[in-house]
Amino acid sequence: MMLENYTWVCCMVVAFLSVCYINPLLLMIAYKKDITDKPSGRKFQVRPIPVIGGWSLLAAILFSLLIGHLFMPMNDLFIPVLGLCVMFLLGLIDDLIELSYRTKFIFQLIVVSLWWFHGYRFDDLCGLFGIHEIHPIASYLLSLFAGVGLINAHNLLDGIDGLSSGYSIGTTFLCGIYFFIHGDNLFASFSAVFIGALIPFFACNVFSKKYKMFIGDSGALMLGSLSYIFSCRIVHTAPIYSVDVYNFALLLAIYGLPVFDTIRVMSSRMINGTSPFLPDRTHFHHLFVDMGFACYITTFLLLLLSTVVFAGWFMTAALGWCVTVQLVVMVVWAMVVFWGVSGFMVRLKKGNPERYENYRSKAIALSKRSHVFFKMLQGLMDRKNARK
Numbered sequence: 001m002m003l004e005n006y007t008w009v010c011c012m013v014v015a016f017l018s019v020c021y022i023n024p025l026l027l028m029i030a031y032k033k034d035i036t037d038k039p040s041g042r043k044f045q046v047r048p049i050p051v052i053g054g055w056s057l058l059a060a061i062l063f064s065l066l067i068g069h070l071f072m073p074m075n076d077l078f079i080p081v082l083g084l085c086v087m088f089l090l091g092l093i094d095d096l097i098e099l100s101y102r103t104k105f106i107f108q109l110i111v112v113s114l115w116w117f118h119g120y121r122f123d124d125l126c127g128l129f130g131i132h133e134i135h136p137i138a139s140y141l142l143s144l145f146a147g148v149g150l151i152n153a154h155n156l157l158d159g160i161d162g163l164s165s166g167y168s169i170g171t172t173f174l175c176g177i178y179f180f181i182h183g184d185n186l187f188a189s190f191s192a193v194f195i196g197a198l199i200p201f202f203a204c205n206v207f208s209k210k211y212k213m214f215i216g217d218s219g220a221l222m223l224g225s226l227s228y229i230f231s232c233r234i235v236h237t238a239p240i241y242s243v244d245v246y247n248f249a250l251l252l253a254i255y256g257l258p259v260f261d262t263i264r265v266m267s268s269r270m271i272n273g274t275s276p277f278l279p280d281r282t283h284f285h286h287l288f289v290d291m292g293f294a295c296y297i298t299t300f301l302l303l304l305l306s307t308v309v310f311a312g313w314f315m316t317a318a319l320g321w322c323v324t325v326q327l328v329v330m331v332v333w334a335m336v337v338f339w340g341v342s343g344f345m346v347r348l349k350k351g352n353p354e355r356y357e358n359y360r361s362k363a364i365a366l367s368k369r370s371h372v373f374f375k376m377l378q379g380l381m382d383r384k385n386a387r388k
Contacts, residue, residue: 007071007185008176008192011064015196018060023204026052027211035096037214049212051095053165053201054219058088060197068189076186079118080229083111087151087225091218101277105148108221112147112228116140120232126247127323147228153258154224155217156265160285160295162206164215166303168223169198171254174310175230178250182237187230194226206296207374208381227255249326252334253313257284257306260338284338287345291356292363296374309337 030036030050037051065074065081090107093099115121116139123139125131134142158164176191204211215223231251252259261284266276274280281290288298312333316326349356 008189011068011189012192012196014067015060015064015193019197019200022056051214051216053213053215057219064193084222087221088218091221094217108148116143150228151224153262155220157258158220162299165198165202207377210382249330252330253310256309256334292360294367
């Protein structure tokens with residue numbers, strides 16, 4: 001039992017060291033085989049960047065869980081990891097030949113169905129609107145909608161340096177804390193694996209020029225899938241505190257950024273008569289970058305907004321409201337924060353261009369001032385990795 005309580009430490013350290021060792025090797029392969037993401041109109045890089053971050057992520061996960069299995073049984077993670085491997089392969093193929101969204105949807109539905117049949121599903125609304133257990137058919141449909149929605153919402157978040165990995169570090173940390181507090185050592189260790197693997201990737205992705213790589217669809221689809229797995233686990237975790245009855249509000253507070261960004265963007269596309277799956281530059285990160293903020297500042301600001309939303313849940317959860325009121329309050333709060341900020345930026349650009357340009361010049365000036373500090377960190381990262 002003592003070893004099980006600290007397995008998460010071992011898993012995190014092994015995952016961290018694995019990515020640090022694997023990444024330079026994968027970079028050489030990626031450049032040699034031209035497994036790179038080329039610059040285009042919607043992208044921010046000015047040179048081809050390897051898209052093999054998902055490769056090192058999966059390798060580190062599998063190796064870390066294998067080592068962790070020496071300290072505690074990891075057999076119950078077989079089905080979740082199997083699904084993650086399928087999502088990795090799906091993303092890998094998409095990185096190489098760009099699959100249609102219909103093909104990706106079909107495989108995502110298959111994987112979520114696999115998880116549903118093995119217990120990773122939403123079959124209890126925890127008293128939301130007075131409802132607890134729901135019919136299996138309703139559970140299946142809700143799980144498919146939530147699973148595919150979370151997977152693709154997170155995939156759409158992968159648009160600028162550090163946003164997808166940085167956001168995943170934060171959300172996985174919160175879920176890991178939840179599992180640890182509730183004595184779920186297995187999923188606390190599972191969370192620690194992803195945190196340990198993502199930290200060095202985030203550092204190279206944001207602060208390194210020589211060792212920069214993208215996580216690619218192979219990694220983004222895995223991270224989106226992880227959000228569904230963790231959500232199901234949290235819903236099925238036996239409550240030990242009064243705030244545990246607010247599981248759905250908690251999940252919305254954790255994963256609100258990709259969810260509300262996707263709803264806003266797809267709704268806007270349909271209102272304008274275009275396909276909701278047609279790529280454009282209307283996501284949150286596009287709005288901030290277009291206003292003049294550097295990519296790393298945009299990442300920080302979006303993570304800050306997510307923290308504000310989560311803080312709202314943390315403060316209101318202590319008031320003891322019923323689960324329905326709690327969820328409604330979180331929906332409204334998330335809309336005010338996410339849609340309020342994005343709506344302000346869009347309206348300002350269209351309705352008051354002069355004021356918008358004034359804000360934009362200030363954002364550009366901020367980015368230039370912070371660029372000195374950014375270049376210093378970049379130099380440290382590249383020299384540190386070069387010594388290795």
